[in-house]
Amino acid sequence: MIAYNQDPHLSSVIKAKYFPFNSFWTAPSHGAKSVFWSSIMQVKNELTSNCFYQILQGNSNIWSQPWCPIWNNMHAYLTLSTQGEQIPNIVSDLWLPNSKRWDEEKITHFFGQQAAQSILQVPVSQHEGEDILCWKPVASGICTAKEAYRHLAGQHFQPIPQQGERSLPIPILTLLNQIWKDGLMQPRVKTFAWRLLRQAIATGERAGRYSSHIDENCKRCGIRENDHHLFFTCVFARAVWFSADPPLRSDVLPEDDTGIHSPIIFLFQTGVHKVHIHKVFTTLWFIWKARNDHRFNSKVWTVQQVHHLTNATVQAFNPFAGTQHNNQCIQEQENSTALIKHSHGVQDHVEAQVIVQRVQIGGAANAHQDDISRSVQHIQEGEQGPQQLQRQLNISGIFITAQIFQAHGPLMAEAQAVSLAAKVVKSLGLNQVTYISDNQTLVTALHKGDIITTPGHWNLRPILAEFFNNNREILFEARKIRRELNKMAHSLTRKAWNQPDRTSCSFMCNNLFHDQQCPVLEALQSSSWGDFHLCRITCV
Structure with missing residues (x-):
């Protein structure tokens, strides 16, 4: 949120306090820090290494924003041969005037040949708009708290200990997974349940370990306040449970060293309906709220106040809670199979990771051939395209194989194929064309056009x-076809893959209407193909 500047007021306050003379990316890690800012600084290096700016307008700062691989060492590459020279400050200062092309001479002059090689590899989008901050690990490119947590958890995975205070019994782990996937439980109650079962609630006993100013005893009954006492054996908690529906004598629940796991397992050992789980943890949540109000605000809750708030909260998120509660009891439920489902879930996750890695490796290996093979079929199978093609050039189709070395994965290769198809369409002067692809993600992006x-x-x-940009004056549409109908594209792909690198393109015209000079060859020879290398062109 700070880097994206989604909340300008909050971002301004944090910047003024922690990095008034720097950007977020170069904020110093020393100095006084709150718990909030200290936690951000602990993961800042991971955020920096996975974020970068996609260059559109060129408004990114050269010295303090991640716009190229060497951005954090730009000062070390700077060379000043003449005093008084105006040093570039933003990315667009490194472009040729009135264009979005790199000024190679200027870049080499200021930063040297080694830095210039890295900078010249940075792609510049011809689209208008400010530079876009991207988060590499996700397709959307947006770094949310959820996505950042997933990435960090994957990078620094720590298994749950089997012994000690932080260990979790299998039934508790199963219950945690069930709660976290439950869409009808209030989010704050979910978070509380997670903290409670992971033994992270700041009871008097637990918080008293870190400060001598915190009273370790319960304010109501003067007994040492641990998890079991606070939620089950305190006089207030016992009154809440005994007056609940159904009533419960919490003072006879089993107790172990953890204080909370044994009574929870005992309550849910026969398997319960979700409504009962909601009600139990919502009741625990309001017991915790009542305890905090009594300890810190000297406010006394009544037992009925806890019950009313619990019922209102459960029914607000699950309107059918009352009906389900009347129709199904705890004793009538069969033993839950969540444990089996959880074990299968872990296996599926591992298999998914393997599949993703295979796709990425295969896509990178086949990137330079997987592009253009589809481009001809994009033109060939269009509704208006072939008619225009036949009328103007007297041809029925063009088959092209080509290579490119900048497609890192199947999706990017498919997009490069469509991009080359657009270049071919522009070179041939077509006015209407239909692009086809067997990739739904790409077709959706072409439809939306944003x-x-x-x-x-x-x-x-x-x-x-x-x-x-190439289709600016062309009326086009994009369509999704089934993969099995795209055999021509895949056939050309294999030919491009097996074809050795060539310095020239071979051209073959099998069109009987082209006696001497092929108009397709003339049109394509006069076009610029950028990073694409055309291997073979066949006109029929």
Whole structure:
């Protein structure tokens, strides 16, 4: 949120307090820090290494924002041969005037040949708009708290200990998973349940370990306040449970060293309906709220107040809670199979990771051939395209194989194929064309036409920007076809993959109407193909 500047007021306050003379990316880690800012600083390096700016307008700061691989060492590369020279400050200062092309001479002059090689590899999108901050691990490119947690948890996975205070019995772990996936439980109650079962609630006994100013005893009855006492054996908690529906004598519940796991397992050992789980943990939540009000605000809750708030909260998130509660009892439920489901879930997750890695490796290996094989079919199978093609050039189709070395994965390769198809369409002077693809993500992005908010994947933005630029004066549509109908594209892909690197393109014209000079060859020879290398063109 700070880097995206989603809340300008909050971002301004944090900047003024912690990094008044720097950007977030170069904020110092020393100095006085709150718990909030200290936690951010602990993961800042991980955030920095996985974030970068996609260049559109070139408004990113050269010295303090992650716009290229060497951005954090730009000062070390700076060379000043003449005093008084105006040093570039933002990315657009490194472009040729009135263009979005790198000024190679200027970059080499200021930063040297080694830095210039790295900078010149940074793609520049031809789309208008400010530079976009992207989060690499997710397709959307947006770094949310949820996505950041998933990434960090995957990078620094720590298994739950089997012994000690932080260990979790299997039934408790199963219950945690069930609670976390429950869409009808209030989010704050979910969070509280997670903290309670992970033994992270700041009871008097637990908080008293860190400060001598905290009273370790219960304020109501003067007994040492641990988890079991606070939620089950305190006079207030016992009154709440005994007056509940159904009533419960909490003072006879089993107790162990953890204080909370044994009574929870005992309550749910026969399997219960979700409504009962909601009600139990919501009751525990309001017992905790009542305890905090009594300890810190000197406010005394009544037992009925806890019950009313519990029932209102449960029914607010689950309107059918009352009916389900009357129709099903705890004793009538069969033993839950969540444990088996959880074990299968772990296995599925591992298999999914393996599949993703295979796709990424295979896509990178086949990137330079997986592009253009589809581009011809994009033109060939369009509704209006072939008619225009036949009328103007007297041809029935063009088959192209080509290579490119900047497609890192199947999705990016498919997008490069469509981009080349757009170049071919522009070179041939077509007015209407239908692009086809067997990739739903790409077709959806082409339909929406907004590369800023809905690019399909953040690394498609430069490719889609070039595609829309080439189709600016062309009436086009995009369609999704089944993969088995795209055999021609895959056949050309294999040919491009098996074809050795060539310095020239071979051309073959099998069209009987082209006696001497092929108009397709003339049109394509006069076009610029950028990073694409055309291997073979066949006109029929």
